[in-house]
Amino acid sequence: MPGLARREQPLTVHHLNQLLLVCSLVLLVAVAAVRISSRSGLPSLLVYLGIGIAMGQDGVGDVHFNNAELTQVIGYAALVVILAEGGLGTKWKEIKPALPAATSLALVGIAVSVGVTATAAHYLIGLEWRQALIIGAVVSSTDAAAVFSVLRKVPLPARVTGILEAESGFNDAPVVILVVAFCTAGPVEHWYVLLGEITLELAIGAAIGLAVGWLGSWGLRHVALPASGLYPIAVMAIAVTAYAAGALAHGSGFLAVYLAAMMLGNAKLPHWPATRGFAEGLGWIAQIGMFVLLGLLVTPHEMGDDIVPALVIGLALTMVARPLSVVVGLLPFRIPWQEQTLLSWAGLRGAVPIILATIPMVSGVAENRRIFNIVFVLVVAYTLIQGPTLPWLARKLRLGESEGAADLGIESAPLERLRGHLLSVAIPKGSRMHGVEVAELRMPSGAAVTLVVRDGTSFVPLPTTVLRRGDELLVVATDPVRDAAERRLRAVGQGGKLAGWLGLAGNGTGSHSRHSGQ
Numbered sequence: 426m427p428g429l430a431r432r433e434q435p436l437t438v439h440h441l442n443q444l445l446l447v448c449s450l451v452l453l454v455a456v457a458a459v460r461i462s463s464r465s466g467l468p469s470l471l472v473y474l475g476i477g478i479a480m481g482q483d484g485v486g487d488v489h490f491n492n493a494e495l496t497q498v499i500g501y502a503a504l505v506v507i508l509a510e511g512g513l514g515t516k517w518k519e520i521k522p523a524l525p526a527a528t529s530l531a532l533v534g535i536a537v538s539v540g541v542t543a544t545a546a547h548y549l550i551g552l553e554w555r556q557a558l559i560i561g562a563v564v565s566s567t568d569a570a571a572v573f574s575v576l577r578k579v580p581l582p583a584r585v586t587g588i589l590e591a592e593s594g595f596n597d598a599p600v601v602i603l604v605v606a607f608c609t610a611g612p613v614e615h616w617y618v619l620l621g622e623i624t625l626e627l628a629i630g631a632a633i634g635l636a637v638g639w640l641g642s643w644g645l646r647h648v649a650l651p652a653s654g655l656y657p658i659a660v661m662a663i664a665v666t667a668y669a670a671g672a673l674a675h676g677s678g679f680l681a682v683y684l685a686a687m688m689l690g691n692a693k694l695p696h697w698p699a700t701r702g703f704a705e706g707l708g709w710i711a712q713i714g715m716f717v718l719l720g721l722l723v724t725p726h727e728m729g730d731d732i733v734p735a736l737v738i739g740l741a742l743t744m745v746a747r748p749l750s751v752v753v754g755l756l757p758f759r760i761p762w763q764e765q766t767l768l769s770w771a772g773l774r775g776a777v778p779i780i781l782a783t784i785p786m787v788s789g790v791a792e793n794r795r796i797f798n799i800v801f802v803l804v805v806a807y808t809l810i811q812g813p814t815l816p817w818l819a820r821k822l823r824l825g826e827s828e829g830a831a832d833l834g835i836e837s838a839p840l841e842r843l844r845g846h847l848l849s850v851a852i853p854k855g856s857r858m859h860g861v862e863v864a865e866l867r868m869p870s871g872a873a874v875t876l877v878v879r880d881g882t883s884f885v886p887l888p889t890t891v892l893r894r895g896d897e898l899l900v901v902a903t904d905p906v907r908d909a910a911e912r913r914l915r916a917v918g919q920g921g922k923l924a925g926w927l928g929l930a931g932n933g934t935g936s937h938s939r940h941s942g943q
Contacts, residue, residue: 451476455713470568470716470775471808477720490721493786493797500780503715505682508594509664510708512686513701515590520687523587526758530588530768531595532623534754538565538746539603545741550734556792559607563782563800564742565750566600567593568775582824585764589771594687597777598630598677599623604781608788629676631684637667638688645694653696657703660689693911695846712776719779719801728798735802743807747772763822770818773811774804846907848900850914856894857921858914864888865922872902872910 436444458472480486520527543561546552552560567589602623641663650656664686671681694700748769755765782800785793852858863874863886876899877886892898902910 451480451717452710452713455717456709470712471805471812473713473716474720474723474805477717478723478725479720480717481721481723481725483725488721490718491724493722493783496718496722497780497783497787499718500715500776500783503711504597504679504777504780505665505668506661506707506711507715508597508679508683509661509668509686510704510711511590511594512664512683513660513690513704515594515687515690517687517691519583520587520591523584523591526584526755526760527588527591527595529757530592530751530754532599532754534592534750535565535596535599535603537750537753538742541746541749542738542742545745546734546738549737549741553791555607555790556796559604559785559790560738560796560799561746562600562603562607563778563796564738564774564803565746566596566774566777566781567772568777581767581819582764584760585767585771585824588768594683595627595680597679598627600777600781601677601679602626604784608785608790626675626677627680629674630671630678630680631676633671633674633676634667634681634684635688637663637670637681638685641666641685642689642692642694645689646692649695653699656694656696657700660694660700661704661707663689693908715776715780719776722783722797723801727794728802731795731798732802735799736806738799739803739807742803743770743772743811763824767815767819767822767824770811771815773815774808778804845901845903848898848902848907848911848914850898850900852892852894852896852898852918854894856918858892858918859894861892861917861922862888863890863892866913866917868900868913869902869906869909871906872900875899875901 454476455469455473458476459469478484480488482489539558539561541561542564543554543557546557546560547554550557603619606619606622641660645656645659645663650659664682667685668678668682670678672678748765751765751769751772755768760768778800779797782797785796790796866874868874874886876883877890877892878897878899879893879895900910900914
């Protein structure tokens with residue numbers, strides 16, 4: 426076909442130049458739009474979707490794009506990066522107490538949500554049971570990107586934040602299994618068969634994710650790479666390896682990458698601030714590319730008839746299915762009603778449901794375009810409502826936490842030939858290390874503060890030098906006491922001079938800490 430041949434012309438340098446110009450301009454517009462979204466409280470995904478729609482066939486760009494399979498593949502790849510970035514930023518000490526509740530919410534809660542939402546879609550909208558079940562499964566997954574972007578701006582109690590972050594990282598796996606099962610031709614399998622498949626895939630994904638994360642963190646801590654820029658690349662490569670290994674083993678690749686990244690993020694790796702910044706940059710690029718592509722796939726003039734059904738299904742999901750799933754899923758846990766109310770309202774949807782809505786399109790399910798349109802309108806409409814109102818609801822429920830002592834920013838650079846480590850410590854504004862003398866740090870024997878940088882001037886501190894907020898310290902520690910030195914620094918940052926009396930000294934600092942700094 427001549428038309429097809431023209432569309433499949435090889436990519437030339439001229440085409441590459443045009444593509445790079447368009448992509449760079451889109452990225453610049455998206456970066457500028459983040460400032461608007463942060464001021465308005467709107468999740469940035471809505472801005473990126475708007476950019477894609479504006480570039481599409483009903484917008485000023487008039488770009489015709491309808492490749493659902495390519496969108497699904499790119500969306501999966503972007504989700505891997507987003508989950509990896511979210512896992513790297515998840516603190517184990519905050520998420521550990523919330524794991525049982527989050528796991529229950531990601532399994533039992535999803536079952537309740539799918540059932541209620543599908544029932545509403547069938548009886549209120551008149552969809553056939555297969556289409557209703559697909560929509561119920563697709564929109565039951567909370568989105569990691571939306572949850573991470575909103576939660577990090579809202580000072581919520583640690584338990585609420587831990588449950589929401591863990592749930593968004595865990596619930597993708599069972600939802601993907603359900604959507605694929607409902608889209609498969611023929612009768613839907615019995616519920617116990619699906620439950621067995623979900624359990625097996627989660628177990629395989631968890632095992633592989635934990636194994637890859639442990640091996641990767643052990644390797645990076647014991648092998649000094651020749652350049653600091655290699656550490657971020659290695660960390661992301663390890664996380665992607667966990668996803669690929671999990672998926673190829675017929676497990677949950679999404680759970681594997683999240684758990685592997687979480688282990689890496691809590692392993693005190695060298696050059697961690699640089700790695701964190703690199704991962705955040707990749708996460709932003711993944712979000713921008715994914716949402717813009719999803720916006721391109723949308724055809725707004727075809728959505729007129731699906732707006733009301735989407736709002737009705739979304740109302741049932743938001744006001745009935747989600748609250749009921751929270752109540753049932755958290756029934757074994759004694760969680761106050763205020764926190765359950767916030768958990769019900771904070772079940773944000775985002776790119777995950779829209780990407781999952783491409784599965785029935787690829788599978789050729791009847792009315793697949795209508796399913797996609799309903800999901801798209803539902804996600805946009807209720808994200809527009811829930812995202813900006815979440816901080817307000819937290820304040821009304823008196824769940825907004827005042828900020829405590831800020832954690833220290835500590836970067837470690839291995840000194841391989843000297844069998845030691847150089848720790849770069851930044852004292853933030855809220856740290857209780859402010860006002861502490863160097864001798865009062867009581868560093869382990871084998872570790873010492875060698876340099877202080879203050880207001881752009883560096884000097885060698887005395888034992889009586891008083892540390893101030895904004896200072897940067899260079900601490901040299903031998904290999905055996907590196908972890909103890911960091912624990913001691915973080916303990917003083919949280920508890921100040923009385924860290925030992927408050928039980929914050931940490932394991933391994935005991936007798937050593939009392940013989941240093943003199």
